[in-house]
Amino acid sequence: MSLRRSFVADFLREFPAPCPAGRQASVGHSSASFASSQNNGGRGDAGRNNLVRARTRFQPLDRHRSVGGNGELAGHHCRPTHPTSRTRRNTTMTDENRIARAALTRMFAPTDLVARALVARHGAHAAYRMALGARPVFPFWDVTAEELADGLDRWAPRPRELDTHAAEADLAAIERLGGGFLVPGDEHWPTGLDDLPDAPYGLWYRGDIGNGIPAPSRCAALTGSRDSTSYGAAVTGDIAYGLAQRGICVISGLAYGIDAHAHRAALAGSQGDGPATIAVLAGGLDRDYPSGNADLAAAIRANGLTLSELPPGTAPSRARFLQRNRIVAALAGVTCVVEARWRSGALNTAHHAETIARHVAAVPGSVHSANSAGCHRLLKEGIAALVTDAAELTELLAS
Numbered sequence: 001m002s003l004r005r006s007f008v009a010d011f012l013r014e015f016p017a018p019c020p021a022g023r024q025a026s027v028g029h030s031s032a033s034f035a036s037s038q039n040n041g042g043r044g045d046a047g048r049n050n051l052v053r054a055r056t057r058f059q060p061l062d063r064h065r066s067v068g069g070n071g072e073l074a075g076h077h078c079r080p081t082h083p084t085s086r087t088r089r090n091t092t093m094t095d096e097n098r099i100a101r102a103a104l105t106r107m108f109a110p111t112d113l114v115a116r117a118l119v120a121r122h123g124a125h126a127a128y129r130m131a132l133g134a135r136p137v138f139p140f141w142d143v144t145a146e147e148l149a150d151g152l153d154r155w156a157p158r159p160r161e162l163d164t165h166a167a168e169a170d171l172a173a174i175e176r177l178g179g180g181f182l183v184p185g186d187e188h189w190p191t192g193l194d195d196l197p198d199a200p201y202g203l204w205y206r207g208d209i210g211n212g213i214p215a216p217s218r219c220a221a222l223t224g225s226r227d228s229t230s231y232g233a234a235v236t237g238d239i240a241y242g243l244a245q246r247g248i249c250v251i252s253g254l255a256y257g258i259d260a261h262a263h264r265a266a267l268a269g270s271q272g273d274g275p276a277t278i279a280v281l282a283g284g285l286d287r288d289y290p291s292g293n294a295d296l297a298a299a300i301r302a303n304g305l306t307l308s309e310l311p312p313g314t315a316p317s318r319a320r321f322l323q324r325n326r327i328v329a330a331l332a333g334v335t336c337v338v339e340a341r342w343r344s345g346a347l348n349t350a351h352h353a354e355t356i357a358r359h360v361a362a363v364p365g366s367v368h369s370a371n372s373a374g375c376h377r378l379l380k381e382g383i384a385a386l387v388t389d390a391a392e393l394t395e396l397l398a399s
Helices: 004-014 021-040 045-064 083-107 113-122 124-132 145-155 164-176 191-195 230-245 258-268 291-303 318-331 345-355 370-380 390-398
Strands: 073-075 179-182 203-207 219-224 249-252 277-280 305-308 334-339 359-362
Touching: 083 113, 083 124, 083 164, 083 179, 113 124, 113 145, 124 145, 164 179, 164 203, 191 318, 203 291, 219 230, 219 258, 219 318, 219 345, 219 390, 230 249, 230 258, 230 334, 230 390, 249 258, 249 318, 258 277, 258 291, 258 334, 277 291, 277 318, 291 305, 318 345, 334 345, 334 370, 334 390, 345 359, 345 370, 359 370, 359 390
Parallel strands: 219 249, 219 334, 249 277, 277 305, 334 359
Antiparallel strands: 179 203, 203 305
């Protein structure tokens, strides 16, 4: 039996008696209808149509599930619970939500719109169980039955990602590395990420989280070319050092070139009243990428944080670098491109910042330098404000 077609049996196990008589009648009627559809359809269009009809008959049962204020599933049974049982269950659900979100960071790509719709409607834990095949899933206004079926087929070949033991192992691994895992609603969750239409399901971190992650109004992202010139290195150093002296956290991506210069200068100018700099990585935090910046990453963790939306063991990739850029942009109130070529990935970060109504700035360079062509492009298109030093960038951040 395929994953898509096993949901009725799973549903009956998920919602056992005692329940109102009308509900049991509804289940029996739908089960019979589904059995008929099993005989009439396979994995083709007819089978999908029968699957849709069966799912539609189950839809009224949604009203029997109570949902907590945070959008997570709060319970399955119809009977009332004793207050002590409710407290115990809420604590359990909090743990389940964290484990589910940890699993989702490995299982769902940030660009998977079907997965995001399920989490938004049902909560992380319920969406995780739907993807696992342990709970039925229904089409709704944001996702069609065809999209749901395709999503289930897409997630099915990922047994390790669907394993709660793998998520628990990831959580244990990050703790051994001196870090942790943040989810929305946590004390130190950076609320700036909530401005993203595709916010991370959770955030893995290493370093001292005690002072939290500063609000976007106290963070500036500096980014640019990996093959920076001496001019770019000097300007980046001056700006990052000046920002740190003003108590502004510098956000970047630990790459060679402009990113590394920004992190080092911020550490040098740190005032010791919060994270001096934060590096957002495009892979798991158990490996510092690029490896040539491993010492820099260790220094950042001693005076700041390294962050990732990806669990330990995840290798960086081109797509993940581009997806990482949206987090850099959301954490900061302003993104400044110091030096970048015409098609630099730094421009991707700037466009993410523009999309969520953050300030964008660029530093001008020589008209003869290909490494400044991207900055001039942002200025010409009216996307970025022209800045030349930390004072101007701080003024823009405060506006």
